[in-house]
Amino acid sequence: MSQIKQTFNSSLGKKLIMALTGLFLCTFLIVHLAGNLQLFSDNDGYAFNVYANFLTHFPPIEVIAYVLYACIVIHALYALVLTVRNRKARPVKYAATTKSPTSWSSQNMGLLGSILLLFIVVHMGDFWYKYKYTHNVGYKEYRTDVLSNQRTVTDFQPQDPAFEHSATTEGNYEIVRVKDLRAKVAETFHNPILVLVYVIAMVSLAFHLLHGFQSAFRSLGWVHRKYTPIVEFIGTWLFAVIIPLGFALMPIVYFLMNK
Structure with a gap:
């Protein structure tokens, strides 16, 4: 050791x-x-x-x-x-210096x-x-239609101050809420x-x-x-x-x- x-x-x-x-x-x-x-x-x-x-x-x-x-x-x-x-x-620099191949x-x-x-x-x-x-960072809500793959986005304001993120489904929609x-x-x-x-x-x-x-x-x-x-x-x-x-x-x- x-x-x-x-x-x-x-x-x-x-x-x-x-x-x-x-x-x-x-x-x-x-x-x-x-x-x-x-x-x-x-x-x-x-x-x-x-x-x-x-x-x-x-x-x-x-x-x-x-x-x-x-x-x-x-x-x-x-x-x-x-x-x-x-x-x-x-501690003391050389009195004379020579060209060195080392790069800048x-x-x-x-x-x-x-x-x-x-x-x-x-x-x-x-x-x-x-x-x-x-x-200081806002939130976005993304709603994706899993059938058509069309997505809409809106601002999201969580009611719970401790909210971080969520991913849920409602019918054909996948809903993702994350910090922006x-x-x-x-x-x-x-x-x-x-x-x-x-x-x-x-x-x-x-x-x-x-x-x-x-x-x-x-x-x-x-x-x-x-x-x-x-x-x-x-x-x-x-x-x-x-x-x-x-x-x-x-x-x-x-x-x-x-x-």
């Missing part, structure tokens, strides 16, 4: 933990983007609102959410510890990570906290300052993942001349381009729709 503790207290152990938590967060980004793409569905917010309700009320997902929060905290703390340790190990993103992971951590706090305050613990998080998204992205904050955060995410995804595999020792180019391709195009671009398009599109 002491050997295991010693391993994870070492710089290598901390890098391993950062790699594992980082890859878990990368997996979450894929799932989160897939869910958020429901915002572009032309169904009066039905798909996205049902998705948001599922995330916050399905027990296994809630457990995974707490694992996610723990990974974010651990990843940030270990990054801070490694940064401080590296600076203490070399690898040299500024601390800055990029700090921007992302601040963004996560803002993001969760804007949506998760208000959705879960305040009455899509309206909250539209309201938030009406503010150009918040749109700019989100776009800057996604640019930071792109550079952070450009180095971080590939670095995680190197920290785990998964380096091979045959597979490393595949890792680099996925890290560059999926995680540094497609995913940040997908997230950034949401505030931009909703801002333009609100104009």
Whole structure:
């Protein structure tokens, strides 16, 4: 046990933990983007609102959410510890510097990570906290005729302050009442300052993942001349381009729709 503790207290152990938590967060980004793409569905917010309700009320997902929060905290703390340790190990800068093959993103992971951590706090305050613990989010009622698949949507005002959601049937109609998080998204992205904050955060995410995804595999020792180019391709195009671009398009599109 002491050997295991010693391993994870070492710089290598901390890098391993950062790699594992980082890859878990990368997996979450894929799932989160897939869910958020429901915002572009032309169904009066039905798909996205049902998705948001599922995330916050399905027990296994809630457990995974707490694992996610723990990974974010651990990843940030270990990054801070490694940064401080590296600076203490070399408190005086070199008198002369030479050109280094390291990328800008690898040299500024601390800055990029700090921007992302601040963004996560803002993001969760804007949506998760208000959705879960305040009455600032309204409700929608969706009535779907199961025979014709026609759906009508109206605002819904619950009489019980503790009401969260419901799914019932009346004759041929399926009735779903959920919080209208899509309206909250539209309201938030009406503010150009918040749109700019989100776009800057996604640019930071792109550079952070450009180095971080590939670095995680190197920290785990998964380096091979045959597979490393595949890792680099996925890290560059999926995680540094497609995913940040997908997230950034949401505030931009909703801002333009609100104009």
